Amino acid sequence: MTMLVDVNAVRALLDKEGCGSFIGGIESLIEQTADRLAEAYRRWDEFAKGSRIGIHSVRGDIELMPVADHHYYAFKYVTGFPQNPERNLPNVMAFGALSSVETGKPLFLCELAIATAIRTAAMSALVARHLAREDSRSMAIIGCGAQCDFQILAFNALLGIEKFYLYDVDAAAMNKVVENLSEGEIEFVLPDRSINDSQASIRKVLERHPDIVTTVTADKTNATILTADMIRPGMHINAVGGDAPGKTELDKKILELEHARVVVEFEEQTRAEGEVQQMPPDFPVIEFHEIIRGIKPGRENSRQVTIHDSVGFALSDYAVLRLLYDKTQQYKLGTVVDLVPSETPDVKNLFRKVRRGDNEIGLSCDSPHAAGTRPLRYFRG
């Protein structure tokens, strides 16, 4: 028996956690997620890990992200289809499973779209706690889509950031954020509406000297959201939107800034998917687990530019799946389904299971070279 936690059960879980009634409920869930992320990344060496495998078509991507320690195997199925909202479907749809590494049996199958948003924001803030200056008080956010609200709450909860400079090409997206978070004690600064050029607008935002800059745009292209001349000493850049081959947000000159420190989740995957896909293979990066385990320092001085080249790694989904599994058990949420057979005698005789009317049937990555026709591509991150 596998526990299925569907869209409605996730909704019920969020209500139990107080997310429906006040922002503090969501911030608390983000903090709990950050704790689980920290715990998982500290145990880095206990995990078998690799890059995700994705299949890309003109319309979007579908990726599978597996990872395991000696107790649990986890995988996530996640989409990115930027035109989906035109059909009233979300860009990101996700579900995942936790299995026993003793038997391979799937224990838990869970809808994961909000969980993906929460873990991405929690990971951003967790990494920033090690990389942003301790006196950071303000953050600019370029891109006010679905992930933006969660980023704000995460940086508010984990780093005490209270002032946010928003920018999006779509004014409605910015208004959405302000309205969604109006009850909190968060200060929003909207961009000068008289400027029509998006590059100029972003430059203006950066001239306000935010301590942290988060880029979280959705375009599936090599974009140049930030250029090196916009970056000030001591800034922390949380680059979230560049997360697939051919999808970046930073001018490569930012990565080349003297003493800049680039931190990634998992080097192999980020070299294919992150901002550093623009750099040669020997460009130095630090894996976050090295910092949280004290093997390497985080920020070294107050003038260093730090960059979190975030793409989203399976280990983060493992951490959030474990949290959701624990919480749904605690609240007794979900439905039992026979996704695979329960324990049953005579398992070796598969054929008999086909013949007899047992009530219980009892059955008892980017590819190194892309195959298939374009524009459908198989890739391994």
Place this chain on the structure above:
Amino acid sequence: MTMLVDVNAVRALLDKEGCGSFIGGIESLIEQTADRLAEAYRRWDEFAKGSRIGIHSVRGDIELMPVADHHYYAFKYVTGFPQNPERNLPNVMAFGALSSVETGKPLFLCELAIATAIRTAAMSALVARHLAREDSRSMAIIGCGAQCDFQILAFNALLGIEKFYLYDVDAAAMNKVVENLSEGEIEFVLPDRSINDSQASIRKVLERHPDIVTTVTADKTNATILTADMIRPGMHINAVGGDAPGKTELDKKILELEHARVVVEFEEQTRAEGEVQQMPPDFPVIEFHEIIRGIKPGRENSRQVTIHDSVGFALSDYAVLRLLYDKTQQYKLGTVVDLVPSETPDVKNLFRKVRRGDNEIGLSCDSPHAAGTRPLRYFRG
């Protein structure tokens, strides 16, 4: 909404197809599967494909196998835990999903253990139709586990093989096969019980000159089930059991036999997982799609030794998922689950979905270098 076809719905489907009442029902399902496999492999160039990614522990393997054409994305989750039967759990547990390549939405989630057994047997027989001698009438099967019965029915249905020489170290396994298939007009020849040595027993079986030899043993080791001196001119070898790094069944000298023709599903994956993992990277192999599309010949003459180095490829699971999807729709089997949100307005405002009590939440490898501690290994086939 996603259609969930669980263990019991698969059971109902098998009954609708007549599998419960007579062997012909199962043979018919195998034939229909073979037709779908042939159709899929003929469309080879339309698919984005790559090797599966697996995570290996001491106890077993869990693998994810994705593939897609321009209409459907398919993936399978499949285990191999040889000690599971001691806990009354099957060695192979499997489920999979079909998604729309237009939106990424999972349409169909299905239990797949029996389906995996059927597609493996159907693929073996389909390939053998192109590689075995046309006058083939007998087959030896080394290994009488869960897959054996299905192999027999597939070769009986698709190639008209009527005489089967069985061998297994466990006499009970052989008796199971004979009992399961007693109603059919299939002739079984059991090995000489006076021989205790398994290598000598297999040699005796091969001395009976079977036209085809199927090896389908389960040990997770580099075994030597067959040696080159056992192989006669004109034989077709269907090597099913060697399907993971470090898990092979054939002495490499068999692969080196003069004029031997080695056919694989997908070269990249088989070089890592199949019998040819024993050979240098330039060892010649033919992908099956080249044969079924008429690009390369199958068997070239009556004395050639042909080898199907079978490991199990995602495209075969795509084919069986499509068949099961069509059939469960036809029979109206399965349950609707909200694995991801249904169409809903305001999809861009993910945050609001967390806050408001909408009834509808509406969120609307082997890795090139293995990471992690041994013996938990991450691999990409």
